[in-house]
Amino acid sequence: MAVWKCEKCGTTKESRCKPKKCTSCGEADSMVKEGTGSESKASCSAKKGCKKKSG
Numbered sequence: 001m002a003v004w005k006c007e008k009c010g011t012t013k014e015s016r017c018k019p020k021k022c023t024s025c026g027e028a029d030s031m032v033k034e035g036t037g038s039e040s041k042a043s044c045s046a047k048k049g050c051k052k053k054s055g
């Protein structure tokens with residue numbers, strides 16, 4: 001589980017994959033990975049479930 005932080009408002013969110021937009025301010029593509037992860041970005045899209053709405 002990675003931690004993503006909004007560059008605009010600074011809110012953080014835990015998610016396996018990069019959120020499309022900030023859940024707080026709604027800014028699109030503003031989430032940057034804050035937590036350390038050994039997995040590369042490519043592994044995210046490779047995993048199933050990233051595009052599901054559940055969660």
Ligand SMILES: [Zn+2]
Nearest residue numbers: 006009022025
């Ligand atoms: Zn935000």
